[in-house]
Amino acid sequence: MKTSLKTCFKCDKEKPLSDFYRHSEMADGHLNKCKSCTKRDTKKNRRRRLEYYRAYDRMRGNRQSAEYRARYKDDAPGKAKARHAVSNAIRDGLIARHSCEICGSPRTHGHHDDYLKPLSVRWLCPGHHSQWHAINGEGANGDASAESVLQAAKVQRSQLRAAA
Numbered sequence: 504m505k506t507s508l509k510t511c512f513k514c515d516k517e518k519p520l521s522d523f524y525r526h527s528e529m530a531d532g533h534l535n536k537c538k539s540c541t542k543r544d545t546k547k548n549r550r551r552r553l554e555y556y557r558a559y560d561r562m563r564g565n566r567q568s569a570e571y572r573a574r575y576k577d578d579a580p581g582k583a584k585a586r587h588a589v590s591n592a593i594r595d596g597l598i599a600r601h602s603c604e605i606c607g608s609p610r611t612h613g614h615h616d617d618y619l620k621p622l623s624v625r626w627l628c629p630g631h632h633s634q635w636h637a638i639n640g641e642g643a644n645g646d647a648s649a650e651s652v653l654q655a656a657k658v659q660r661s662q663l664r665a666a667a
C-alpha cells in the first residue's frame with residue numbers, strides 16, 4: 504500500500520497524511536500543518552491569550568490605556584515589518600498585487616505563510632484570508648524580530664532585483 508506524504512508548511516517536514524488532522528475544507532481533506540505543529544501552536548495561542556487578558560485586567564480602569572494600546576499594537580514587530588516590506592516592494596515595482604488566488608476577487612491582502620520570507624506572499628481576499636488563518640492558525644515565524652524580518656526583506660529584494 505502506498506502511503507501519501509505531505510509537507511507541513513510550518514516545520515517543513517515531510518510526514519504521512521495520518522500525521523495531519525482531517526479538515527473537510529482542504530483539497531486533500533487534511534490541514535497543511537502537521538499534528539505536532541498544530542498542538543504546539545494551540546498551546547502557544549492559549550498562553551498568549553492568557554497573558555493578553557491578564558495585562559488587560561491590570562490596565563482596566565487605568566488612564567494609560569493609550570500606552571497600553573500602543574504596546575499591543577507592536578506586540579509582533581516582525582509582522583508589521585513584513586507588511587511594510589510588501590508595500591515598499593509593490594511601490595518599487597519588485598512585486599505586484601494579484602487577485603485572490605482562490606476566488607479571483609481584486610481586493611486582496613498580502614498574506615505571509617512565513618514572516619521570515621517577507622516578500623513571498625499569497626494574495627487572498629479578506630474572506631479567504633481569514634479562512635486561511637481559521638484553518639492554519641498563525642503563519643510561521645510570527646514572533647520573528649523586526650531586525651530579522653528587515654534583514655530577510657533586504658535579501659529578498661536583492662534577489663528580486665537580480666531576477667528582474
Ligand SMILES: [Zn+2]
Nearest residue numbers: 511514537540
Ligand atoms: Zn509541522
Ligand SMILES: [Zn+2]
Nearest residue numbers: 603606628631
Ligand atoms: Zn477570495
Ligand SMILES: [Zn+2]
Nearest residue numbers: 614615632636
Ligand atoms: Zn495572513
